[in-house]
Amino acid sequence: MSILTYIAGWPLLAALALIVVPRNYRVIIRAIAVLATLISAVLAVKMFAQFVPGANGFQFEQQIPWVESLGISYHVGVDGLNVGLILMGAIVAFAAALCSWEIQTREKEFYILLLVMTGGILGAFASLDLFFFYFLHELALVPTFIMIGVWGRGEKKNYATFQITLYLSIGALIALIGLIALYLQSGANTFDIPKIIEHAKTNPLAVNAQNFIFPLLLFGFGILVSLWPFHSWAPLGYGVAPSPTAMLHAGVLKKFGLYGLIRIALPLLPQAAQSWAHFLALLCVGNILYVGWVAMRQKDLNLLIGNSSVAHMGFIFLGIASLNLIGITGAMLIMVAHGFLAALTFALSGYIYKQTGTLQISELGGLCRKLPFIGTALLMAAMAGCGLPGFANFVGEATVFFGAWKMFPAITIIALWGALVIGGIYMTRAIRNVLHGPLPEKWNSLADANLWRKLPYALLLVSLLVFGFWPKLLTEKINHDAEIVVSSYKLQVASFPTPDAKSKADSIGNRQLAIENK
Amino acid sequence: MLEISVIGLGLVLMLADLFVPAERRRFIGYAAIAALGVLLVTSLSGNGSCGQFGTAFGGMFVNDALSLFFKQLFIVAAILVLFMAAEFSDKLASGSVAEYYSLILFALAGMLFAASSNDFTMLFVSIELITITFYVLVSFQRSKLASLEAGVKYLILGALSSSFMVFGIALIWGTTGELNFTKLAAVAPQFADSQIFLLGVLLVLVGLGFKIAAFPFQIWAPDVYQGAPTPTTAFLAVGSKAAGFVLLLRVLFTAVPSVTAHWANLLIVISAITILYGNLCALPQRNLKRLLGYSSIAHAGYLLLGVSALSASGQSALMYYLAGYVFTVMAGFFVITLVMRHLASEDISGLAGLNQRSPLLAATLTIAMVSLAGIPPLAGFFGKFLLFKAVIEAAQTTGNHGYYCLAFTALAGVIISLYYYFGVIRAIYWSKDPADLSVIELSSPAKLSIWACLAGIFWIGLFPNTVLNLTNLAAGVFAK
Numbered sequence: 001m002s003i004l005t006y007i008a009g010w011p012l013l014a015a016l017a018l019i020v021v022p023r024n025y026r027v028i029i030r031a032i033a034v035l036a037t038l039i040s041a042v043l044a045v046k047m048f049a050q051f052v053p054g055a056n057g058f059q060f061e062q063q064i065p066w067v068e069s070l071g072i073s074y075h076v077g078v079d080g081l082n083v084g085l086i087l088m089g090a091i092v093a094f095a096a097a098l099c100s101w102e103i104q105t106r107e108k109e110f111y112i113l114l115l116v117m118t119g120g121i122l123g124a125f126a127s128l129d130l131f132f133f134y135f136l137h138e139l140a141l142v143p144t145f146i147m148i149g150v151w152g153r154g155e156k157k158n159y160a161t162f163q164i165t166l167y168l169s170i171g172a173l174i175a176l177i178g179l180i181a182l183y184l185q186s187g188a189n190t191f192d193i194p195k196i197i198e199h200a201k202t203n204p205l206a207v208n209a210q211n212f213i214f215p216l217l218l219f220g221f222g223i224l225v226s227l228w229p230f231h232s233w234a235p236l237g238y239g240v241a242p243s244p245t246a247m248l249h250a251g252v253l254k255k256f257g258l259y260g261l262i263r264i265a266l267p268l269l270p271q272a273a274q275s276w277a278h279f280l281a282l283l284c285v286g287n288i289l290y291v292g293w294v295a296m297r298q299k300d301l302n303l304l305i306g307n308s309s310v311a312h313m314g315f316i317f318l319g320i321a322s323l324n325l326i327g328i329t330g331a332m333l334i335m336v337a338h339g340f341l342a343a344l345t346f347a348l349s350g351y352i353y354k355q356t357g358t359l360q361i362s363e364l365g366g367l368c369r370k371l372p373f374i375g376t377a378l379l380m381a382a383m384a385g386c387g388l389p390g391f392a393n394f395v396g397e398a399t400v401f402f403g404a405w406k407m408f409p410a411i412t413i414i415a416l417w418g419a420l421v422i423g424g425i426y427m428t429r430a431i432r433n434v435l436h437g438p439l440p441e442k443w444n445s446l447a448d449a450n451l452w453r454k455l456p457y458a459l460l461l462v463s464l465l466v467f468g469f470w471p472k473l474l475t476e477k478i479n480h481d482a483e484i485v486v487s488s489y490k491l492q493v494a495s496f497p498t499p500d501a502k503s504k505a506d507s508i509g510n511r512q513l514a515i516e517n518k
Numbered sequence: 519m520l521e522i523s524v525i526g527l528g529l530v531l532m533l534a535d536l537f538v539p540a541e542r543r544r545f546i547g548y549a550a551i552a553a554l555g556v557l558l559v560t561s562l563s564g565n566g567s568c569g570q571f572g573t574a575f576g577g578m579f580v581n582d583a584l585s586l587f588f589k590q591l592f593i594v595a596a597i598l599v600l601f602m603a604a605e606f607s608d609k610l611a612s613g614s615v616a617e618y619y620s621l622i623l624f625a626l627a628g629m630l631f632a633a634s635s636n637d638f639t640m641l642f643v644s645i646e647l648i649t650i651t652f653y654v655l656v657s658f659q660r661s662k663l664a665s666l667e668a669g670v671k672y673l674i675l676g677a678l679s680s681s682f683m684v685f686g687i688a689l690i691w692g693t694t695g696e697l698n699f700t701k702l703a704a705v706a707p708q709f710a711d712s713q714i715f716l717l718g719v720l721l722v723l724v725g726l727g728f729k730i731a732a733f734p735f736q737i738w739a740p741d742v743y744q745g746a747p748t749p750t751t752a753f754l755a756v757g758s759k760a761a762g763f764v765l766l767l768r769v770l771f772t773a774v775p776s777v778t779a780h781w782a783n784l785l786i787v788i789s790a791i792t793i794l795y796g797n798l799c800a801l802p803q804r805n806l807k808r809l810l811g812y813s814s815i816a817h818a819g820y821l822l823l824g825v826s827a828l829s830a831s832g833q834s835a836l837m838y839y840l841a842g843y844v845f846t847v848m849a850g851f852f853v854i855t856l857v858m859r860h861l862a863s864e865d866i867s868g869l870a871g872l873n874q875r876s877p878l879l880a881a882t883l884t885i886a887m888v889s890l891a892g893i894p895p896l897a898g899f900f901g902k903f904l905l906f907k908a909v910i911e912a913a914q915t916t917g918n919h920g921y922y923c924l925a926f927t928a929l930a931g932v933i934i935s936l937y938y939y940f941g942v943i944r945a946i947y948w949s950k951d952p953a954d955l956s957v958i959e960l961s962s963p964a965k966l967s968i969w970a971c972l973a974g975i976f977w978i979g980l981f982p983n984t985v986l987n988l989t990n991l992a993a994g995v996f997a998k
Contacts, residue, residue, distance in 0.1 A: 169933050185914060
């Protein structure tokens with residue numbers, strides 16, 4: 001059995017175990033959930049430490065045939081593309097389980113759903129089979145809707161649940177159609193991702209088929225990742241969601257769509273990806289600028305964080321759109337960093353909400369005096385959010401900008417401006433209004449987190465700092481496999497800067513093709 | 519032969535009714551279930567007559583992998599319906615319970631014949647055997663106005679569709695001189711331009727469309743589903759629909775494959791409209807059985823996806839979906855039977871507080887709804903996955919863009935359906951102020967059959983191999 005099976009399996013097993021635990025044994029229910037996520041987090045750290053950077057192929061692989069006639073098998077394995085995500089997912093899940101003390105009603109169902117969500121998404125990241133890849137993500141997605149619908153807060157709960165369910169179901173189903181079309185078109189007659197990619201090397205997909213499938217995957221996955229203009233579910237949904245759900249979804253589940261694009265769409269549909277890259281880069285501007293502006297106008301802390309999280313997705317998309325090694329590596333770095341960051345901010349805002357009962361920025365103020373630990377953590381999170389060096393986000397964003405500069409200089413400048421200026425404005429303004437200034441009378445009784453409750457925040461902060469100061473931990477692992485992903489784009493990228501050079505390179509490319517054909 | 523045994527069993531039950539004292543009538547049902555179980559095992563083991571493939575009665579009756587698959591499906595459905603009927607028996611007029619059981623068995627016999635029919639005469643006789651028994655089954659609660667109304671509606675529309683079908687068969691026979699499917703397939707290409715022949719085929723399809731409740735012949739379904747006694751509704755939703763589909767497959771792919779090949783667009787349109795109609799109309803429904811009636815129209819549309827793909831993988835996907843559908847729908851109606859047998863109407867609000875009254879029933883209904891909505895890891899997801907795959911495959915091999923439109927329509931249907939299926943789940947767990955919180959007592963046979971349904975839903979969803987091999991074999995019948 002691969003260690004990956006255990007990482008995804010323990011939470012699912014624990015979910016099954018919880019079904020038989022009577023609902024009034026609250027402590028035991030909570031202990032089981034925390035323990036299961038702890039085990040999978042520890043195993044994930046172990047897996048991350050044992051991972052050999054630069055090795056060819058997949059590590060910790062395991063394959064069990066499931067439906068032979070369709071070529072579906074349970075196949076898990078890690079390479080540089082998903083190793084960081086699994087680590088991040090497992091740590092965030094552990095932190096989310098720790099933060100779930102804020103749930104006071106129907107704990108049993110909540111923990112079951114939380115564990116299903118954790119196991120599902122970790123399994124989806126580890127999965128190397130198209131069918132299980134989709135299947136496990138869907139398994140993780142449905143609990144999200146239920147959790148928001150039942151344990152959500154505020155008046156807009158029903159509307160937000162409705163919107164998030166609708167958007168994400170549509171996104172997932174469009175992606176499903178794209179994946180099925182890809183499976184059929186590849187002609188490999190297997191759902192095994194490595195085999196399909198191998199098969200596509202010798203029999204590339206026809207360009208018009210690529211041009212049909214790529215938008216399905218781009219928009220299907222894009223909706224799941226809140227690509228502008230399909231992002232409106234995200235701030236609303238996160239604003240309403242209970243914080244463990246928001247942590248897991250914004251931090252981990254949302255990365256599934258991006259991971260799907262890098263793992264499946266880029267290697268298999270190179271021509272289509274190239275022709276869509278510019279369009280995608282334009283949409284990124286929507287994410288970064290438009291949503292950034294929207295974030296500036298927010299009066300509710302959670303809506304602000306939600307919008308800022310949507311804006312961050314823009315950087316990742318920009319990295320993907322740049323289709324070169326630096327850009328993709330940067331995108332992978334931000335995916336991991338943003339996972340920790342989103343989880344941290346939603347956890348902190350959840351704590352503040354639990355203490356004060358409101359997240360209206362105008363009603364808060366001066367909280368740093370009463371909540372020194374939470375306040376400092378929020379300040380650090382906000383700084384990480386505007387890309388301050390020292391945090392993992394800075395590394396990722398800087399890398400993305402280096403990568404994107406070659407492809408889209410204008411868009412990169414806009415994005416830089418968006419990241420540094422707009423992000424800086426709304427983050428510092430929120431910090432000033434929430435943490436500093438006069439403390440309203442009514443908040444005199446607030447209490448800071450105790451040692452046990454500090455643990456999840458500290459864990460996430462430490463992770464952000466570790467990868468911020470020592471990004472090589474990740475980059476050395478990502479590099480090799482990101483290179484394989486972009487190997488089919490190299491020619492085009494080198495030739496991009498001027499139209500003249502481009503046409504020359506094209507003619508060179510054509511000549512090479514002609515030679516190959518001979 | 520299987521069919522003779524089933525009819526014999528039905529007759530024995532009616533006789534037994536005369537000798538068994540009234541308070542022990544429930545056991546007649548269990549005896550019937552046991553006998554059907556024996557039949558199922560023999561048919562599965564391949565020792566019975568079903569295992570020997572071939573034709574009989576001059577090619578009218580055929581035993582092949584397809585008929586075997588559907589026969590097993592029908593017997594499983596009938597067993598579950600009999601369990602349900604046993605639970606429902608106190609709502610039926612006293613003294614008529616055994617009659618109800620034997621009618622179910624007669625309908626089952628009709629379905630078994632349908633699975634094996636290879637001739638238009640046989641097709642018509644089996645359809646009539648099913649439909650006429652259902653007239654009685656639907657209006658069985660004689661004291662209940664809704665049940666009678668449903669019976670009359672079903673009778674009128676059923677008779678109308680039968681007459682269409684007979685007319686169609688007559689036209690086919692008049693032009694080609696053949697009634698046997700295999701022989702007809704050989705001569706049908708000569709009549710490809712004959713308008714009368716095509717009209718005949720179309721009219722037969724109208725009759726079958728009525729059985730499966732496909733648009734535009736779906737009008738009866740919601741009313742009849744709502745009015746009929748719940749076990750009848752369940753059998754109608756599963757057995758009768760599956761019988762319609764097996765005949766549809768036989769007619770389209772054995773009898774007139776040359777015609778079918780040109781009708782892809784017609785099937786696409788019917789399938790798409792059926793999906794949209796069923797799902798959209800289900801949205802505002804408050805009566806649970808009526809809601810499931812509309813949802814069954816939508817599911818007929820999903821199943822038609824497999825037909826319209828005109829490929830072996832489509833047919834196989836259809837059968838796979840049906841297998842999952844049997845367990846899912848049976849689980850749903852079982853809960854409705856148990857929860858709502860003492861209520862005046864089957865309003866969704868009657869489910870309030872079900873999770874406190876009986877966690878098992880609440881979980882069962884939730885799982886059934888989630889499976890109908892097509893969410894992993896349950897049966898409905900893998901079935902829908904196969905259907906989508908078949909349709910997209912058809913789009914790629916034929917280059918007909920209609921298939922892509924169909925796939926997206928079906929996708930829209932799935933999303934719409936999430937709303938009302940989750941509405942049911944919400945009513946179970948999160949309704950305010952449930953009126954009745956008395957614990958629901960479950961008899962052990964009821965528990966057994968519910969666990970069987972749940973096992974079926976998970977088994978088909980998680981371990982598709984066995985069933986998929988069967989359906990692939992069954993779909994292989996048409997490739998010959």
